[in-house]
Amino acid sequence: MPDQLSRIMSLRDVASQINSDGDLDTLLRDLIQAACRHGSWDLGSIMTVDLAHGFALVTARYESNAMLRRPLGDRWELATSPALIALQRFEPVYIRDARESVEFPGYRLEANERGYCTVLIYPMASVDVEGRPMVLAVTSRKVVDVSPDDLAFMAIIVHLGAIAIERAHRHRAQLAAAEQLRRVLGAQGSLLQEVLAGGSIETLTAMLGDLFNAPVLVLDFFASSLLASASPVPGVHEDDAWRLMLEGPAGRQILGEVRDAVTTRRAETITLHLGDKLSLDARIASLMVDDEAVGALLTFDKSDANDLQKLLIESAKFALSVQLMRSVIRFRFETRTLTELFFEIVERRWRDEQDMLRRARRLGLSLAAPMRMLVTDFPDRTNASADLSVDGHRAVALLAAQLHVAVHIVTVGGALVCLVPQEEGMELDRVARLAQRVSETLFHSFGSEPIVVVGDTCEGLESIAKEWERCWRMIRVARTFGRRGAMTVPDFGPLPMLIGAADSADVRSFIDGAIGRVVEHDKKHKSAYLETLAAYVRSGCRSQHCADAMDLHVTTLRYRLSRISDLFGIQVETPEQRFAIELALQLHSLVESSIPSGKRPKSIPRMRG
Template sequence: MGPDAGFAPKPPFDDPKAATSAYRAAAQAFGEVAGALNETRDRDTLLRLIGRHICQLVGIERCSVYLRDDETGLYRGQAGWSPAWERGDEPDAQERIKRLVAGTEADEFTREIVTTRRPVVVADTHSDPRPIRSAMLSWGIRSILGVPMVLRGEAIGIIFLDNADEPHVFTSTEGEIAATFADLAAVVISQAQMTGRLRRSLHTVARQNELLRRAAEMDETLTGLVLTGASLGQIAEAVTKLTGKPCEIYGADHRRLAAASPATPRGEPQPRTFDAGVRSHPAVREALEGLDDRESGVVGPLPEAGLTHRYLLAAIATRDDLWGSLVVVEHGSRFGPLDAHIARRAAANVALELAAERRAARAEWDARGSLAGQLIRATSDFGAITRRAQYLGVDLRAPHVVCIVGTRSDAGLPAVADVAAAFAQRERRVLATAVAEGVLVILPLDADAPPLEAMAAARDDVEQALDRFRTEAPLVAGIASRCTDASHYVRAHEEARQVMRCVQAFAGGDRSLVLAAEDLGAGRLFLASSSRAEAERFADDALGALLRLENDAKGDLLHTLAVFFDSSRSVRNTALALGVHENTIRYRLARIHELTGLAVGSDSADDLTAHVALLVLRLGRLA
């Protein structure tokens, strides 16, 4: 691509007098800029003066000046100029420019300017893929000229010129004038930078004393937060206030716990969070491996991972425990000399806060486990138990259900805390304690749902919680009927134990199983006190002749019998459920009577016998 690519095909300086006048104007403008170097110590003022002169020389309404960051090689926005901004319109324009970064992997426009060290034109930003489209739309740029500021063969900065919402046909003449003035401006900027370094070296001792004073004030602020028991959100807000930058606090699993950010103009894009998704990117993982053993230090920018800013990480740790990390984002302003100190100090405070929370949680956990034990054993009067439950935020008048989690064999069980944590992941805050059969859990029910629906939801929560474990033997659970008073839990505990004995005695297999007291009905009392052999012999004595029929006939009769009991022993409801005529049901009940001698539907004792026998068969099928 030639040096005039993108410019309008207008020959530079047909009129020698015009050429002389243009370059003379550039020299005069340079003289004013050079003179200002001795009058101002404010670099932004100097850059805005450069911007005003280059806009006037080229006849353009707006420009922004970027300088190279020697550490990253990217170009960071410094200042801009336009007549509107000088009048006070768009008062946040200068701050917006300072948040901009050019030269990233996706920014082909800037990379071309730096590579060629020549002015580059984008005539139509809507169709040209080289510039970052979101930036062009945000600033309303239709046509843009990028001019490098070249010093000793390197582009130390870039000036971007545009006409704010209007297209402009840039000529090669304008490009040459802009390039000439930009190169002269590069000399002034280099001199200003050198002068600034000299001035800074002269004031190093005074600055260090000031930093020490500020550090002491910041330490006092952060210490005050710990003493007052501040939340993680309040600590993040304090870090943001002290640094002027976004702050995020992450747990050990890289889940964000708190965040704070300075106020930004509406629509201003926010930096990407440093969450688990970002950490999983190969470039980020490699950068983190280059930090110390606790991943403290600076990461970024990493455009390939979507990180266009630098991130200051401080480990949240106490001795051997790594709790997470505190992250400060270089957004809005560059990292200052105290930012790392603030981040480390705040991270230490967060570690103390989390350690205190863990101790409090452990104390509450012990108290909640003790409450569960008191409820099922009635070791205190119910009034005292109710008051203690209220202190722990548990309303015993609200419906709960008792559940015991165990195994079919003597294989190891998960810890009580792990079982409770599995329910917590289902957003169920339970009471849990160890019992002889395994882990007892008291699970709150949805008070607003109908009882059957609430119990079905509880069963689903138990099944989902059990599925989270990969134990040597599958976990099983027995669920009691609902409790709505402190006096109900002793009875519910015994119900859950009976269900567990039924499950462990009759059910085998290699999958988790959840069974409720309502599934067993009154037969629970018989089965809980019987061995498997005794129960199977009872079922064979009751239904043996029926069980020895051919499969189809046996299946129809057993299914009819089960539906008959589920339909409250109503012939009509059973016929409706099975989609057959009522006489068909009567015939099948008569056939069962003929085979077994049980007058099902007309003799309550025979009904109970048949019902319990069916229950034994059902448990056997779970094996």
């Protein structure tokens, strides 16, 4: 073995490797070469230990004499290798003469075949690029007695090598981070350029799939559309099959789950359940416009998101939000413009009828031609009314296209109005079929069946206003009697006419004059005089029959009727008096119960927000 001075000098050569900026493979070859040359060993190798598969793999080798009896192997079973023992104990393993080793029979066989004797294996405090632990092994062709100084010298070499390897890892990580940063900055520029150039959201989706190197899914809440760059489960669905599936019920389910997740501001990841056996985990990012969620970006990337990837996600969110903002503005402009025109008509706020007709024609709507009105009243979900309007708008437009029915869709808060031009030869059944399909589709989307009313044919501004009032009265009747689904005017009989009459000032004055004081007294004193009076009239003014129906003693009933007469001057002794009170009670019940308490809108609902 070398003397102490030469060993100290040789450490300088090993230490110089720490400042080398070469790649890791070159560093490992230089390190094992320095260990063998300065430690006077004939053969040496650096191995990574693959614990998962039970092998030690040679990554770098040095040999002082190339004249070997046969090529050396690069893979060892851990069961026959002392490398595992060195790692477990984290101390060197010394085999004085491998040719006589009983503990490692594999080494004894190879030592005899290849002509080496002493083996020294050191664990290294470092890992390879895949995170696997490493060991350094040196051998001699003759038997060598290794002293404590020899062990200390080799320990210093191994320690310096571990420092160099760690530095190489950091250098490699820095290069990778710089490259990723360059890629992210380039992606920001390309995404912004695509948006400013007016590119489509389909193109952006494809670009994001390439940038993330993973499948992405872009959801547009206003258009109720899903755009995929590629399939996240290629073994189950190919790209085209995945996109086709997103157009069906699975896509609507994903859209609902993602919208709920974005609305409730849940975790940054979401699990999508597609059937009984398929579930997908995705990273979710909401797309906002004016502090309103208008879409979402899903990335099917299982790796942990580092800072640069988060920066890329923010860049993608910005580009997609700008792109979706155009869709939102266009949607709002079209719907609000048509909605304002519609309300000017039904509220009779127009001054020049010809001007209204010209404005409608610019929007593609002919008000002078016959049309039929179809009004859809959404289920009561006040926390998501905007979402219902958007989803309903798209669903009705798709259904109309499928049934080849031309429609103009007007958003009116928690409802949609479809103006269907009455083309020559178009029958009511065609519009009724559209109404039925709308009811069925929205039931699956909202989880509750809407009210869909098909009105009569109308033509001109005043006719449209009257038909809207009649359709709205029909909706009020349907709410009163708990009816849902598609329905037409004959389904209701005279009820809409009675409600329309009850809304008039003369009829309300009649109700107030007949029973108004009773209503106010009951509200103020929590009494039940109106209930008693209604029950008495329903029973045909028979005291015993009424008392039995109300579960009262007949004396108590007569006392209440006496108080009603004294307080309010109401008599029902003659047929004329009885008819007037009964009519007032019926009209009052019809008006008050037509819309649930606390949720009674104006006669014409206005668009929210």
